[in-house]
Amino acid sequence: MSADTCPPAELKARIVALESGFSAFKELMDERDRRYEQRSSAQDTAVGSALATSKEAVDKAETATERRLEVLNELRGVVVDQSREFSRKAEVDLLVNSLGGRIDTLTSIVNTQQAHGGGIKDAFGYVVAAAGLLLAGIAIYFRH
Numbered sequence: 001m002s003a004d005t006c007p008p009a010e011l012k013a014r015i016v017a018l019e020s021g022f023s024a025f026k027e028l029m030d031e032r033d034r035r036y037e038q039r040s041s042a043q044d045t046a047v048g049s050a051l052a053t054s055k056e057a058v059d060k061a062e063t064a065t066e067r068r069l070e071v072l073n074e075l076r077g078v079v080v081d082q083s084r085e086f087s088r089k090a091e092v093d094l095l096v097n098s099l100g101g102r103i104d105t106l107t108s109i110v111n112t113q114q115a116h117g118g119g120i121k122d123a124f125g126y127v128v129a130a131a132g133l134l135l136a137g138i139a140i141y142f143r144h
Contacts, residue, residue, distance in 0.1 A: 087141065095141055099134050106130040 110123040
């Protein structure tokens with residue numbers, strides 16, 4: 001027998017060994033395919049669940065943002081209304097200067113009355129009148 005030839009029994013044994021090795025290899029590959037399919041299925045499920053959860057989170061965030069914007073718009077409206085009701089500096093200065101001038105006039109009248117002997121009662125009356133005018137002017141101004 002030469003080195004290149006093999007007896008038929010040994011050849012059959014090698015073929016059987018190859019077939020059994022091939023069979024074992026095929027089973028191993030089938031098992032790996034099943035595991036990869038399971039992993040893929042589990043990943044698909046996990047990704048789907050994560051996407052659903054993130055969509056819910058985005059929806060909640062959008063709702064919260066809308067609520068905040070509504071509250072900010074209401075606050076903006078309140079500020080605009082208040083700014084309309086507030087008086088301007090020029091108006092307040094004009095009113096204060098006008099009332100200050102009236103008080104000065106009344107003070108000079110009181111001083112001349114006292115110099116001419118008008119008495120304390122007359123002076124007190126003028127001061128009360130001036131204070132009343134001042135308070136009435138302020139009340140009228142802030143009613144706007």
